[in-house]
Amino acid sequence: MIWLVHREIGTVIATPNGPAVNHFSFVLRETNQPSIPLQKGQFVQLNSMGLLIAMVENIVKTNRYFDHPDAVSEYERGGLPLSAIFPADRWEYIIAFAKPLGIFNNNQLSRVSFPPSPGDKVYLADNSILSKLLGLDSQGIALGHICYHEELTGTFNLTRLFQKHIAILAMSGAGKSYTTSVIIEELLNRRKELGRLGIVILDVHGEYTSFAESNNGGPDFSDRVTVIRSSYFTANTSYISSGQFAEMLPQMSPIQVRELTQIVAELQNTKSHNAYSLKDLITLIESKETLNKKTQETLLSWLYELQGFNIFEDFENPELEEAIKPGHALIIDLSDTTNLRKKQIIITYLARRLFNLRKRELIAPYAFILEEAHQFCPESAKRFAISRTIIETYAREGRKFGASLVVLSQRPVHLSTTVLSQCGTHIIGRITNPYDLDHIKKSSEQITKETLNLISTLPTGEVLVVGAACNFPVFVKVRKRLSKEPDFLKLEEAAVHFEKSKTI
Numbered sequence: 001m002i003w004l005v006h007r008e009i010g011t012v013i014a015t016p017n018g019p020a021v022n023h024f025s026f027v028l029r030e031t032n033q034p035s036i037p038l039q040k041g042q043f044v045q046l047n048s049m050g051l052l053i054a055m056v057e058n059i060v061k062t063n064r065y066f067d068h069p070d071a072v073s074e075y076e077r078g079g080l081p082l083s084a085i086f087p088a089d090r091w092e093y094i095i096a097f098a099k100p101l102g103i104f105n106n107n108q109l110s111r112v113s114f115p116p117s118p119g120d121k122v123y124l125a126d127n128s129i130l131s132k133l134l135g136l137d138s139q140g141i142a143l144g145h146i147c148y149h150e151e152l153t154g155t156f157n158l159t160r161l162f163q164k165h166i167a168i169l170a171m172s173g174a175g176k177s178y179t180t181s182v183i184i185e186e187l188l189n190r191r192k193e194l195g196r197l198g199i200v201i202l203d204v205h206g207e208y209t210s211f212a213e214s215n216n217g218g219p220d221f222s223d224r225v226t227v228i229r230s231s232y233f234t235a236n237t238s239y240i241s242s243g244q245f246a247e248m249l250p251q252m253s254p255i256q257v258r259e260l261t262q263i264v265a266e267l268q269n270t271k272s273h274n275a276y277s278l279k280d281l282i283t284l285i286e287s288k289e290t291l292n293k294k295t296q297e298t299l300l301s302w303l304y305e306l307q308g309f310n311i312f313e314d315f316e317n318p319e320l321e322e323a324i325k326p327g328h329a330l331i332i333d334l335s336d337t338t339n340l341r342k343k344q345i346i347i348t349y350l351a352r353r354l355f356n357l358r359k360r361e362l363i364a365p366y367a368f369i370l371e372e373a374h375q376f377c378p379e380s381a382k383r384f385a386i387s388r389t390i391i392e393t394y395a396r397e398g399r400k401f402g403a404s405l406v407v408l409s410q411r412p413v414h415l416s417t418t419v420l421s422q423c424g425t426h427i428i429g430r431i432t433n434p435y436d437l438d439h440i441k442k443s444s445e446q447i448t449k450e451t452l453n454l455i456s457t458l459p460t461g462e463v464l465v466v467g468a469a470c471n472f473p474v475f476v477k478v479r480k481r482l483s484k485e486p487d488f489l490k491l492e493e494a495a496v497h498f499e500k501s502k503t504i
C-alpha cells in the first residue's frame, strides 16, 4: 500500500467537541510543497471501522506563539519580529475541518455511526472509492471533472439526472448556458444502445443556434440539430382546445369559454378531415348571427389580438411529431421575438403538444430545456405567465411519461417554487444575491451553510451538483465545450460595426 503513504495528508486531532460522528478536524502533515495540498470541498478518506470518506468544509491556520495579542505586541515592541526570537514559524499548523459522509465496509456504503479516533491518518480520497460514494455512472453524462480530483470525471447517470428534472441556477455570466451546452453535447453524442433522449431547446437569446453550424474541422453536431426561428414557427389551430384558448386569454369569462367551446366543436365537425386555422375560427364567429352581439364582439377582439401574433395556422411548423427524434435537438430560436406574451404562447403550445405526443408514445422521451425560466414559470402572480401551468405540470408529472424539464434561471427567487422543489437535481453556479442563496438553501436539505458560502465564490464554469443525480453534493469543473461557441461580438467590435453601417 505504498500509494496510500504518498497520499497521506494529515492526522485526526482531539478537540473539545470532536472527533464526532458528523465532524472532525485534522492537522495537515508538513510538506515541502509550497502550496496547501488541500482545498475546501475536497474529499479525504481514513481507515476507521471501514473506509470513512469525508468532505473538507473549512481550513484554518493556527500558531500558538501568536495566541496572545498582548505578548505578541510586547515582544515586537523591541523591533524584532516574534519569529526572530522564537521558532514561531515551526509552530504554524494548518487544521482542516471535515464532515464524514459515509463509510465503506465490504464495498457497501453505509452511514457513519461512530467517530474516527484522534491519531487516525487522513488520506486524499481514492478516485474509485469516491466515484462509488458519489454514485457516478461511467456510461452517464460527463459534465467535467470533480473539483480537486482532476482524474475523476463527473459522469452522472442519465435517469438519475433527468428523470426528476434539472434546475440550472447561477447569476448572469456564471456559466448556465455553457454548462447546458455541454449537457446537450453529451446527449447528442450518446450511443443508441445506452438510450438517447430527444432534445427541445427554448433558446431565448439565440445562444444555441451555433450547434447547427459547421465547426471548421472541430466536432460537428449540425447533422443532428434543427433550428427554427420563432418568426417561422406556426401552431396548428386544430390541436388547440377551447380550454387552451381560455388559458391564452385569461380575461375570458366562463360563459364566453362555453360559447367558444361550442363554436370550436362546430368547426371540428365541419372540418373533420381538414385542419383549420385561427382565421377559419374567426370567420365562423363573424358569420354567426345567433350569437349574442356582445359576446361575439368580445370573442372576436381577443382572437384578432391572437391572430396578430402570426402563430395560428392550419399546419404546424416544425411538425413536432417528426421533429423530436432520439439523439437530435430541435432549437426554437426565440431571439427574433421581443413580445414576451408571444414567446409564452409559443412555449405553452410546444410544451402541451409535446407532452400529449409523449403520453401517446408518438415521440421519444425528451428533455425540454427552458432558458430564462423565471419569465415563463414565475413564482409571483404579479408576473403572470400563461406558460406556468404546463411547466408546473411537467415538473409534477413529467417523470411518469419521460418528459424531463431542464430549467435555467439567474433569479431562483422569482422561479415557481413548485418547479424548483420538483427539480430533483440542482446544478448551481456562482450566486451572490443573498435572497437567491437563501431560497436555494431552503429548496435543498443537502446544502449546508458551508456549502452555501462556497457557492458565492465559485469561479465561472464551476458548479455544485446536488440532489438525485449524486449521493452527495459535489463540485464539478465543467469541461470545455466541443461544439462551436456562439459568435457574440465584443463590445468594441459591435461599436465599430455600428458606426460603419451608419457611414455607408
Ligand SMILES: Nc1ncnc2c1ncn2[C@@H]1O[C@H](COP(=O)(O)OP(=O)(O)O)[C@@H](O)[C@H]1O
Pocket (backbone or CB within 6 Å): 170, 171, 172, 173, 174, 175, 176, 177, 178, 179, 460, 461, 462, 477, 478, 479, 480, 481
Ligand atoms: N465551463 C466553462 N469553461 C470555460 N468557459 C466557460 C465555462 N462556463 C462559462 N464559461 C465562459 O463564461 C461565459 C459566460 O457563460 P454563460 O454560460 O453564457 O453564462 P450564463 O448563461 O450563466 O449567463 C461563456 O461565454 C464562456 O466564455
Ligand SMILES: [Mg+2]
Pocket (backbone or CB within 6 Å): 176, 177, 178
Ligand atoms: Mg445564458
